[in-house]
Amino acid sequence: MSSRQLRKLQQQRELEQAQAKLQASIEASDDSEEDSIAFQPPKAKPSLFASFAALDNGDDDEDSDAENRETEAQDNLSEPEPAQAAPAKKAKKSKKKKKAKKVKEPERNNDLEHEDGPDEIDAALAALKIQNQGGDHFESNVTSATNPQYEKICSLLGINTQHLKLGNEMRNLFGKGAAEGHDEAGAAAARGSRRRQRGPQQVDLETALKGHHAPGKGLPEVTIRRNIFIQGKEDWPRASTGGLTMAVVPNSAEAARRGNGVVEFRFMHDQNYQKVQQQFDFCVEMGEPKNLIGLLQRNPYHISCLIQVSKIAKDQSDHSLSADLLERALFTFARSSTSLFATKLKEGKAFLDFRRPENRELWLAGYQYIKVLILKGTYRTAFEWAKLLYSLDFTKDPYQMSLTLHSLALKANENQWLLDCADTLSKSPSASHTFPSYAYAAMQNKDPVKSRSLLEESMQTLPWLFVQLFREINLDAPSSIWGATPRTDAETLFTEIYVRQTKDLWNTPEATSLLMEIAHSINKVDVSNIPLTQNDAITLDVVRFVYLDNTPALMGMVPSALLHRSNNSDSDPLPPDTNIYSYESQRMHLEPRGAPGGPGGVQGDFFDPIAALARLIPGFGGPADAEGDEEERVQQDELRRQLEHAVAAEEEQEATRDPDQAPQEPRAGVSIARRLLDMFWGQGDQVADSDSLSDHTNTDSEEEMPGLEENN
Known part of the structure; x- marks a missing residue:
């Protein structure tokens, strides 16, 4: 007591x-x-x-x-x-x-x-009664606003966090002993120590990037074990996320209560993280890998650095370190996320806006990690990660995960899931060419009637795809589909993507016999009756998928105008046309140089000299576009005339000056001023007042820079 x-x-x-x-x-x-x-x-x-x-x-x-x-x-x-x-x-x-x-x-x-205190109890009961009434009202609102079909999609896209961890699948496939090397924190340290023994004065990249702390003094055990994405490792550096946090977008939670329950989240960078991000952008511009590695050593959980150095390690054929850095990036994302985010992921109702650059890094890190998982043959984990990226914004699907989810579901033996998602994944024009996979899933589920029905429908809708598939698995195309070819670039691209992903699945005795049976049983397909897949189906999102896939044959099939963009980079591949910026340095990094509303400062002014002139001359409002104000264009023309006359007067003074008389003060060369004017307004668009000065200016330019023609 x-x-x-x-x-x-x-x-x-x-x-x-x-x-x-x-x-x-x-x-x-x-x-x-x-x-x-x-x-x-x-x-x-x-x-x-x-x-x-x-x-x-x-x-x-x-x-x-x-x-x-x-x-x-x-x-x-x-x-x-x-x-x-x-x-x-x-x-x-x-x-x-x-x-x-x-x-x-x-x-x-x-x-x-x-x-x-019955008064207090009664008051509490009264409050609970009010809350219960409000809760009943809330539930009724949600129920009334909920679409059953939408709820079904969300339930199918719900994430099981246990399947996101590679060690769990390794343990299921190969036993507990096979997973120990991945789960134990000392595995990476042992590899680093072995490499260090080869040359005492050389430190490999993996040893340089691991945590330098005493055993047991790394990240807390709770932080390592309870991460919803990745199980951490003790040899990772002991440090914070560096200023990366997550927040619920304002009004999103309220909208979720009144609507379908979807909550929008966003990652946020504090002031310190923003400074490191600016340093990262500068290191990328310099193109020196050592600078990026040094920046990562000082900031071991900076997402952009982790992704970029992972690519450097992959280029050096250090795939183990590359995967480790990607895991550390995903570990950091989950470490900075909220408990509500984990809950909504399990419900399939977590939304991230792809227009925010800080959100896009989760897609990039997750996609690169999926490629690592595929190389390891752990398709169940890769499928769960692909489903996660798809669920974050399945209406727009910015990384076109629908083009790869079907093959991962088949390889992970998630056939029933694929059949349940048939109406969702095959809605977009790009994913319409994945329809044959549903027939394969039905075949794997031992449903021959449904499998034959779906395969017959697929052959009558996509005969050119099966002609290509028959060719890849060394079969002769039957007369019912023989001669069918893609009619547009979009059909050619999507056919090639599908055949590359699934030809190994169809190249089995059971599958080939089913293909031949259905192909010989159907009538001759009339391609002219099949709706066209227009080339506008090759959107920027599809091009981003091709760019990340990094297959030269596929890259040659997409529009070069979308593939080769000025703001494209490995740290942010093919960003969307519309972005939501959280701070100014993001705008400077992503906006095209010299674009209206683009970045200012030194770099922006170099590519936009009129903007620099607007900052130097009071009252000058910058360039006026063709649809701008007429008065503004008149002011710019007047300014140009004044500058032309000033240059002409300077040229005349230089021409009439006595060569033996030294000038009172040093002056810049007139030809330099002329070239600046040409840079601002162009040589071919001079005003009438300056036409008579062209011959004289060219003569002076050649005299003052005699070596220019010789060098050219």
Whole structure:
């Protein structure tokens, strides 16, 4: 028994002793036996209840105990006062006794009500009742606004975080011993120590990037084990996320309550993270890998650095380190995420806006990690990661995961999932060429009727695809589909993507026999009756998929205008046309040089000289576009005329100056000024006032720079 409970029991005994003394004094003053019978000693139950209530409340404050003790004593001492004035007559005593009982019971109840606090309980119950009513109203709103078909899609896209971890699948495939090398933190350290022994003065990249701390002093065990994406490793550096956090987009949670339950999240960079991001962009522009590695050593959990150095390690054929850095990046994303994000991922209702550059890094790191998982043959984990990236924005699918989800589902033996998602994945024009995979899934599920039906429909819809597939698996195309070829570039591209992904799956005795059976059973397919897949189906998202796939044959099939963009980079492949910037350095990195509203500063002014001139000359509003204000264009023309006349006057002064007379102050060359004007407005678009100066200017330019023609 605790000391606090002992104090309460001691207080109770003191109260009982006081009540006994009070009762003895009353009996001594009462000579009548009936008066003693009429006396009802106060019961200690109310104060005892209050004592145990205080025990439950856990109040350890000595001052509170003293106040409670004084209050209880006063209450108990005040109860017997009505019984002290006992009447003398017997007839009246019995009546008053009954009245006293009737009066004392309500008083005891009042004491209990005062000590137990029914008012507070009633208030809490009333509040709960209000909340329950509000909760019922909330549930009714959600139910009324929920689309059953949408809920089905979300349930299919819900993520099982256990399948996101590679060690779990390795353990299922090869046993516990095979997963120990991946799960144990000392595995990477052992590899680094072996490499270090080869050359004492050379430190390999993996050793340089691991955590340099004593054993057991790395990341906390809870942080390592409870990550929803990746199980961490002890040899990773002990450091924070560096300023990467996650937040719910304002008004998103409220919209989720009133709508379908989808919540929009966003990753955020604090001031320190933004500074490191600017340093990263500068290192990328320099193109020196050592600078990036050094930056990663100082900031071991910076996402952009981890992804870029992972690519460097892959180019050096260090695939183990490349995968490790990608895992560290995904580990950092989950480490900075909220518990609500994990909950919504499991429900398939977590949304990230691809237009935010900081959000796009999760897609990039996840996609590169999927390629690592495919190389390892762990298709179940790769499928779960592909499903995660698809669920973050399955309406737009910015990484076109629908083009690879079908093949990963088949290789991971998730055939029923693929059949359930048939209506969702095959809606987009790009994914329409994945329809034959549903027939293969039905075949794997031992449903021959459905498999034949789906395969027959596929051959009649996509005959050119099966002609290409027959060619790849060394089969002769039957007459029903022979001669069918893609009619547009989009059909050619999507056919090539599908055949590359699934030709190994179809090249089995069971699958080939089914293909030949259906191809010989259908009539000749009339390609002219099949709707065209227009070339506009090759969107920027599809080109991004081809770019990341890095297959030269596929790259030659996409529009070069979309593939070769000025703001494309390995750290942010083919960003969308519309972006949501969180800070100015993101705009400077992504906006095209010299574009209206593009980046300013030194780099932007170099590619946009008129913007630089606008900063230097007060009142000059910058370039006016063809649809701009007419008055603004007139002002610019006037400014150009003034500059032309100033240059002409300077040229005349230089021409008439006595060669033997030195100038009073050094002046810049006139040809340089002329070239600046040409750079601002172009040589072919001079105003009428400056046409007469062209010959004279060209002569001076050739005289002042005689070596220009020789060098050219």
